[in-house]
Structure formats: C-alpha cells, structure tokens
Amino acid sequence: MPPRTPPTRFAYLGPEGTFAEAALRSAVASSEGARYPHPSVAAALAAVRSGDADAALVPLENSVEGSVPATMDGLADGEPLVVTREVFLDVAFVLAVRPGTALGDVRSVVSHPHALAQTAGRLADLVPDVVPLPLSSTAVAAAAVAAGEYDAAVCAPIAAERYGLVPLVEDLADTPGAVTRFVLVEPAGALPAPTGNDKTSLVAVVEDRTGALLDVLREFAVRGISLSRIESRPTRDRLWVYSFSLDCEGHVAERRVGEALAALHRVCEDVRFLGSYARADGRENRPVQPGADDAAFTEADAWLAAIRGTA
Numbered sequence: 001m002p003p004r005t006p007p008t009r010f011a012y013l014g015p016e017g018t019f020a021e022a023a024l025r026s027a028v029a030s031s032e033g034a035r036y037p038h039p040s041v042a043a044a045l046a047a048v049r050s051g052d053a054d055a056a057l058v059p060l061e062n063s064v065e066g067s068v069p070a071t072m073d074g075l076a077d078g079e080p081l082v083v084t085r086e087v088f089l090d091v092a093f094v095l096a097v098r099p100g101t102a103l104g105d106v107r108s109v110v111s112h113p114h115a116l117a118q119t120a121g122r123l124a125d126l127v128p129d130v131v132p133l134p135l136s137s138t139a140v141a142a143a144a145v146a147a148g149e150y151d152a153a154v155c156a157p158i159a160a161e162r163y164g165l166v167p168l169v170e171d172l173a174d175t176p177g178a179v180t181r182f183v184l185v186e187p188a189g190a191l192p193a194p195t196g197n198d199k200t201s202l203v204a205v206v207e208d209r210t211g212a213l214l215d216v217l218r219e220f221a222v223r224g225i226s227l228s229r230i231e232s233r234p235t236r237d238r239l240w241v242y243s244f245s246l247d248c249e250g251h252v253a254e255r256r257v258g259e260a261l262a263a264l265h266r267v268c269e270d271v272r273f274l275g276s277y278a279r280a281d282g283r284e285n286r287p288v289q290p291g292a293d294d295a296a297f298t299e300a301d302a303w304l305a306a307i308r309g310t311a
C-alpha cells in the first residue's frame with residue numbers, strides 16, 4: 001500500500017468557537033495544516049468532495065443524544081467519503097448573553113439541536129416561557145446573540161468569549177460528562193494502516209424481507225467480530241426501506257473483517273464502506289477468537305488450495 005499523503009486543508013463545522021473546531025484543534029496541530037470553517041456539516045463534506053479541502057472534521061454522535069443525522073446521512077449518500085480518524089471531546093455548555101443581560105431579560109435561546117437537547121431540562125427550569133430555536137452550530141448561535149438577533153446562546157465557554165458574550169449560567173448540561181464523537185472524513189481511498197486496535201464503519205442497505213437484519217449480523221458473528229454501534233436510518237428515497245449504519249471492531253485489512261464485508265456485499269442490496277481507523281475511545285477491541293485471526297485464514301487457504309490441487 002503506498003504511503004498516504006496527509007491532509008493539510010481541514011474543513012470543520014464553523015464558525016470559530018464550535019465544539020468541532022475544538023475537536024479539530026485537539027487532533028491536528030496548527031503546524032500540520034490550515035483550518036477552514038463551513039456553515040454546515042453538509043458544506044464541510046461538500047468541500048472534501050469538491051477538492052476544496054483534504055479532510056473535514058464533523059460531529060457524528062453524542063453519548064447522551066445519539067447520532068447527528070446531518071453527518072450520518074451526509075456520509076451514507078453522495079460521492080463516497082471515508083472516516084480516517086475518530087476524535088472524542090468532552091462537551092460543557094454555558095448560557096451565553098450580551099453583557100448586562102439578566103435571566104429575566106431572556107426571551108429567546110438559540111443553539112445547535114444537540115446542545116439544546118442536552119440542556120433542555122435546565123433551560124425549562126431557567127427560562128420556562130422560551131421555546132429554544134435550533135441553529136446550525138453553537139458558535140453561529142453565539143455570533144447571532146452578539147449581533148443582537150437573539151438573547152441567549154447555548155455554547156462552549158470559548159465561543160462565549162470569542163463573540164464577546166458572558167456566561168450567565170455555567171455547567172448547563174442535564175447529564176454531566178457528555179462526550180461527543182467527531183470524525184475526520186477524507187475522500188474514499190484514504191485508508192490508515194492497521195494499528196491492532198481499529199474500528200470499521202459501514203452502511204448496509206437491506207431488502208425489506210424477514211431476517212434481512214439477522215443476515216447482516218450473522219456475517220459478523222460467525223467471524224467473531226463484535227459491533228460497537230448499530231442504528232437504522234431511513235433511506236429517504238424509498239419509503240420504509242432502511243439502511244443500517246454500524247461500527248465493528250477490526251480493520252478491513254484484517255481477513256475476518258474483509259471477508260465479513262465481502263459477504264455483506266453478496267447478501268445486501270448495497271454496502272458502503274465508511275472507513276477503518278484507529279479506535280480512540282480508550283477501549284481495547286476484544287481478543288480475536290481462536291480460528292478468526294489472519295494466520296488461521298492463511299492456513300485455511302493453503303488447506304483448500306491443496307484439496308483443489310492449486311497449491
């Protein structure tokens with residue numbers, strides 16, 4: 001495999017001050033490339049697809065709220081992209097206002113839907129008469145409050161500072177300790193080398209028939225591959241036809257994972273490979289079961305070749 005050219009132009013869900021920017025900063029040093037804010041997840045992914053950026057850092061899921069649909073769907077559809085890295089970030093929210101605003105003055109609250117969902121209980125207590133409004137990111141919300149369009153934003157402390165706001169309430173999350181999983185996405189073909197502790201992501205579209213999901217799961221189970229996430233998403237273009245978005249342990253370069261993907265390719269309507277990348281959630285993959293490691297596959301190949309007289 002030729003060595004990959006590391007990305008140097010990074011798109012992210014902007015503007016400055018988003019959690020996505022913080023995740024990108026934590027993963028990629030300034031000396032390794034330039035960061036370009038984009039107004040939406042779709043725009044950041046489009047920048048990679050058009051070649052304007054080499055990679056995009058976007059939120060994928062949150063430990064409290066679940067997946068970010070814009071990212072799930074943006075990866076499942078359109079020109080293929082792959083995840084080359086996952087980045088975990090602790091998120092802490094503040095209720096940010098222009099200096100001088102008191103809680104009693106707050107008539108509107110804005111933020112990213114995930115931030116609003118994770119602070120819904122506290123907001124209901126603090127500003128019961130306000131119906132929070134979703135915007136494309138926490139930092140765009142902070143900028144809109146600074147511009148006087150709304151009274152308060154749910155955002156990162158750093159975003160409040162960046163837009164000249166003050167934190168009226170700190171530690172706003174209903175569930176403390178929430179973690180968001182971001183992914184670095186590159187054009188299809190980028191494949192980091194296996195590290196021995198990797199994950200593989202994919203989307204499988206199955207026919208509407210009895211046992212279709214079981215057929216998908218079986219291909220992993222018989223090869224001793226553990227799944228770390230599975231969820232269904234509507235295909236959108238076909239009514240009541242679903243795709244399954246999943247992460248499994250292992251790297252596509254490993255035989256058991258490669259063979260599971262090849263088997264899915266045979267039995268599913270469609271399979272989209274979404275990348276193999278180093279596991280970064282602080283956990284270790286389960287030990288590979290006896291008979292499921294690469295050496296066992298190679299030995300079995302030799303055995304079969306001998307039977308067929310092709311050795």
Ligand SMILES: O=C(O)C(=O)Cc1ccccc1
Pocket residue numbers: 013017018019020021059062091112114115136137138139180
């Ligand atoms: O809007 C942001 O700052 C993002 O990066 C998306 C997001 C929103 C809420 C929690 C985690 C990530």
